[in-house]
Amino acid sequence: MKDSFGREITYLRLSVTDLCNLRCRYCMPKEGVCLRRHEEMLTEEEMTDAVTVAAELGIRKVRITGGEPLVKKNILSICKNISHVPGIEEVCLTTNGTLLSNMAADLKAAGIQRINISIDTLNEEKYSEITRGGRLKDALCGIEAALNAGFEKVKLNTVLIGGFNDDEIKALAELTREKDLDVRFIELMPMLSDSGFGEDAFIPVGTVKEKLPEVIFLGRDGVAELMKLPGAKGNIGLISPISCRFCASCNRLRLTADGKIKPCLHSPLEYDIKGLKREQMKDKMKQAILAKPESYGKLSYADRSCAGRTMDRIGG
Ligand code: SAM
Numbered sequence: 649m650k651d652s653f654g655r656e657i658t659y660l661r662l663s664v665t666d667l668c669n670l671r672c673r674y675c676m677p678k679e680g681v682c683l684r685r686h687e688e689m690l691t692e693e694e695m696t697d698a699v700t701v702a703a704e705l706g707i708r709k710v711r712i713t714g715g716e717p718l719v720k721k722n723i724l725s726i727c728k729n730i731s732h733v734p735g736i737e738e739v740c741l742t743t744n745g746t747l748l749s750n751m752a753a754d755l756k757a758a759g760i761q762r763i764n765i766s767i768d769t770l771n772e773e774k775y776s777e778i779t780r781g782g783r784l785k786d787a788l789c790g791i792e793a794a795l796n797a798g799f800e801k802v803k804l805n806t807v808l809i810g811g812f813n814d815d816e817i818k819a820l821a822e823l824t825r826e827k828d829l830d831v832r833f834i835e836l837m838p839m840l841s842d843s844g845f846g847e848d849a850f851i852p853v854g855t856v857k858e859k860l861p862e863v864i865f866l867g868r869d870g871v872a873e874l875m876k877l878p879g880a881k882g883n884i885g886l887i888s889p890i891s892c893r894f895c896a897s898c899n900r901l902r903l904t905a906d907g908k909i910k911p912c913l914h915s916p917l918e919y920d921i922k923g924l925k926r927e928q929m930k931d932k933m934k935q936a937i938l939a940k941p942e943s944y945g946k947l948s949y950a951d952r953s954c955a956g957r958t959m960d961r962i963g964g
């Protein structure tokens with residue numbers, strides 16, 4: 649289905665839980681999220697129903713996200729259900745990777761085709777600092793497990809943070825030489841006021857090009873500008889929600905774990921589908937698509953996102 653600005657909406661990001669085993673400083677408040685009552689959250693059946701009606705409206709790709717999707721007990725069954733929905737051609741998952749080492753093969757068998765793993769540093773202490781207590785080793789084991797499980801694509805997502813990991817751009821990019829994976833650098837989005845990051849933390853992804861003068865440009869792939877180190881196995885992607893927004897070609901819809909359809913990441917607009925039957929869900933989803941804003945407002949250190957939720961409660 650097309651939105652009011654002629655954009656074909658084909659991609660749904662489905663958050664299966666608000667909960668997470670990490671507390672990344674730019675994503676979640678230090679104290680974590682308020683525990684919600686079970687009845688407030690979408691059931692597995694409601695998630696499948698929502699994806700079914702989304703597919704009837706033209707959604708072809710679903711990305712499962714969170715919070716951390718791998719802390720969800722029934723994650724394999726959710727993945728299996730969604731991958732069997734008629735019309736859905738691609739099911740992907742975004743994870744912090746720390747629980748992946750024992751689950752990668754099962755996720756592949758449950759229908760996950762591509763996997764994105766978030767990792768912002770290759771330094772143990774810095775990893776623990778940015779995630780407020782996570783262990784780098786767990787994420788690295790998760791990456792190895794994903795590479796061995798035979799997904800169509802493994803991508804690493806790195807949020808670029810000035811003064812924190814801009815000195816690791818080269819080391820992270822070099823991973824694409826040794827391993828069959830892509831690395832994507834993403835601009836930090838101003839979601840939280842207490843992240844502890846000042847204005848200097850927001851650096852444009854163009855910094856990556858300055859640090860890697862040898863890269864070969866490959867053009868665009870969806871929201872990412874693609875490039876490659878000479879002779880590397882994988883690509884490098886730059887995603888720039890702040891310095892060069894991609895609203896004109898946005899094909900996304902988001903569904904939160906508590907059943908709110910968000911037509912735009914940085915808009916407070918939400919459409920509640922919790923407790924609805926399929927046909928009612930479909931009407932709400934149509935309303936959400938038609939209400940998708942043309943673009944979001946200014947974003948900067950001073951102009952924070954109007955999303956009305958932190959990223960862990962949206963799904964990124
Ligand atoms: N827990 C999973 C993970 O970390 O990959 C999935 C959920 S997480 C909210 C999805 C993505 O959002 C991650 O790649 C994370 O780095 C990114 N993210 C969270 N907060 C962000 C922010 N303020 N700016 C840019 N990216 C952010």
Ligand code: SF4
Pocket residue numbers: 668669670671672675676714715716744766959960
């Ligand atoms: Fe958890 Fe992912 Fe947010 Fe980090 S980015 S706190 S891993 S949801």
